[in-house]
Amino acid sequence: MSRPRTQAERLAATRATLMREARLIFAASGYDAAATEEIVQRSNVTRGALYYHFKDKRAVFEAIVEEVAREIAAAIDRKADPVGDPLQALIEGTRAFLDACLDPAVRRIYLIDAPAVLGWHRWREIDAPHGLRSLREGVTAVLAERPGQGLSVEPVTFLLSGAFNEAALWVAEAKDEKTARREMDRSLVQLMERLFGSPAEPARPPRARARA
Amino acid sequence: MSRPRTQAERLAATRATLMREARLIFAASGYDAAATEEIVQRSNVTRGALYYHFKDKRAVFEAIVEEVAREIAAAIDRKADPVGDPLQALIEGTRAFLDACLDPAVRRIYLIDAPAVLGWHRWREIDAPHGLRSLREGVTAVLAERPGQGLSVEPVTFLLSGAFNEAALWVAEAKDEKTARREMDRSLVQLMERLFGSPAEPARPPRARARA
DNA sequence: GACATTTAGAAACAGGCTGTATGTATGTCA
DNA sequence: TGACATACATACAGCCTGTTTCTAAATGTC
Structure with missing residues (x-):
């Protein structure tokens, strides 16, 4: 489960992680002060992943x-x-x-x-x-x-x-x-x-x- | 009156203009999308003036x-x-x-x-x-x-x-x-x-x- | 089971915007 | 009138977003 083998699993896992971490950071810092870089770092991906899943920062929010x-x-x-x-x-x-x-x-x-x-x-x-x-x-x-x-x-x-x-x-x-x-x-x-x-x-x- | 001679008058006039223009732009675009550059351009000053009058953008708001x-x-x-x-x-x-x-x-x-x-x-x-x-x-x-x-x-x-x-x-x-x-x-x-x-x-x- | 294709994400880049640091002309006052 | 303060202007550094290009793994096809 640590490394989902199938694409669908990988996709869902990454998205869920991004949502979870983003929610924590948005809650702590507010939308404006929340940097996408921090979100992806805590999610162990890069900003490329975030922008693959969401159109922009606003869409994540x-x-x-x-x-x-x-x-x-x-x-x-x-x-x-x-x-x-x-x-x-x-x-x-x-x-x-x-x-x-x-x-x-x-x-x-x-x-x-x-x-x-x-x-x-x-x-x-x-x-x-x-x-x-x-x-x-x-x-x-x-x-x-x-x-x-x-x-x-x-x-x-x-x-x-x-x-x-x-x-x-x-x-x-x-x-x-x-x-x-x-x-x-x-x-x-x-x-x-x-x-x-x-x-x-x-x-x-x-x-x-x-x-x- | 177009060019206030005394410093105090000049100060007050600039501040009032900045407030007026900033208010219009904040109202039209919202805080985040309102660029300080646009505020000062419409006020016929530079960003230096704005940051002389206010600590930062938030202070203007x-x-x-x-x-x-x-x-x-x-x-x-x-x-x-x-x-x-x-x-x-x-x-x-x-x-x-x-x-x-x-x-x-x-x-x-x-x-x-x-x-x-x-x-x-x-x-x-x-x-x-x-x-x-x-x-x-x-x-x-x-x-x-x-x-x-x-x-x-x-x-x-x-x-x-x-x-x-x-x-x-x-x-x-x-x-x-x-x-x-x-x-x-x-x-x-x-x-x-x-x-x-x-x-x-x-x-x-x-x-x-x-x-x- | 090789091979093209799509998927999921990485890496690099460009532009904008804020705040700061420094420069300068004008006003002020002894 | 000369030193100093005021009210800005100019230049710069850094961050942050969004876009573009690239790549490795997974998937579908024959």
């Missing part, structure tokens, strides 16, 4: 962003049970997202650098079938239970997405991460419970709030 | 980010009346922010590139006395009217900030910007009204949402 997006979405879907209460699923999914963002690599690559390097549009395009899809489905399910609230799916989805992304960064940057995480969790739950309110009928829990 | 932050905050404060209803002030401030972000330069420089180039922490540090301060004050005022809701200022401030930033980008990137803007406005108002609810009962003009 984009592939990694897609990978990270898939991982995040998988973590969310693992926690956000679609059969139970939709609002609860949304809350659990959000928690899974915040936990995924405890990894500095995720924050640096996915939240900070990706929009700048790939552009906001492309970034959202990549996320569309993953985290964003999961969130949109959650919002859709919650709103389906609560018709006539005057909330539309798309704006709410992006509002929440932006809020969650910033929440992750705020927690990570806080002096006391543990405490910040707990504080943010409370506020997030409050935000979603109040935004969406209780399902259906006017019958609301104890402290019914008047509508404006 | 940082100065521009501070400038943009001040402008945004000024636009917000112009609209968010602190003497009226706090919630209404918050909503108006948010609208002013979204309007400020209609300028592509603001979005590209301030929302997209700044966190990547300067780092999230430094970015927030720069914003702290400006937009973030304004938002925090607004949230504080609103929560002061509504005690015991279990919402703490800091997490809510960052949640909202993240939501607003993403809202601005979503609106800008939408196919139909006008419609998107209206949709987002409705959702934003809903979000804030529901999150904060109605003020506590005691002593308050019945239903006066008086503001003009």
Whole structure:
């Protein structure tokens, strides 16, 4: 296994190594400061190999962003049970997202650098079938239970997405991460419970709030 | 006035020109693709002048980010009346922010590139006395009217900030910007009204949402 | 099983861009 | 008016990306 004999194995192994090492360096140094030379040295190949596998440096980064997006979405879907209460699923999914963002690599690559390097549009395009899809489905399910609230799916989805992304960064940057995480969790739950309110009928829990 | 005689005038004029041209180029090309050579050519100076005024390229960018932050905050404060209803002030401030972000330069420089180039922490540090301060004050005022809701200022401030930033980008990137803007406005108002609810009962003009 | 062909990567090269070091004319002030 | 500081200009060194050319091993073909 140390020296893959077949071409296909060799190809896959090299690509996987490049992706792994590049991800570490992108996470540690940021996209701009990450030199392709360092990536290939740690991968025990030359820059020729990198440019054989990827069109340019940006393409390497984009592939990694897609990978990270898939991982995040998988973590969310693992926690956000679609059969139970939709609002609860949304809350659990959000928690899974915040936990995924405890990894500095995720924050640096996915939240900070990706929009700048790939552009906001492309970034959202990549996320569309993953985290964003999961969130949109959650919002859709919650709103389906609560018709006539005057909330539309798309704006709410992006509002929440932006809020969650910033929440992750705020927690990570806080002096006391543990405490910040707990504080943010409370506020997030409050935000979603109040935004969406209780399902259906006017019958609301104890402290019914008047509508404006 | 075309050739400032005194040194101080010359200094200020050159710096102002560099900032103006750099801002245009950073906005159009993004930080990375913006060459210092192009900045100085359009400013009718050489790179020597740029490196006399600024430590490096990043310092130019940082100065521009501070400038943009001040402008945004000024636009917000112009609209968010602190003497009226706090919630209404918050909503108006948010609208002013979204309007400020209609300028592509603001979005590209301030929302997209700044966190990547300067780092999230430094970015927030720069914003702290400006937009973030304004938002925090607004949230504080609103929560002061509504005690015991279990919402703490800091997490809510960052949640909202993240939501607003993403809202601005979503609106800008939408196919139909006008419609998107209206949709987002409705959702934003809903979000804030529901999150904060109605003020506590005691002593308050019945239903006066008086503001003009 | 020889042989052309493709694959996967190596090696070398060119260009651009940043930052720095040094030079210089003009303004400033005793 | 002469020394010094200011506000740039010029020249240079180094890094980093992307491209081009080259090569050895693997693969398909007869």
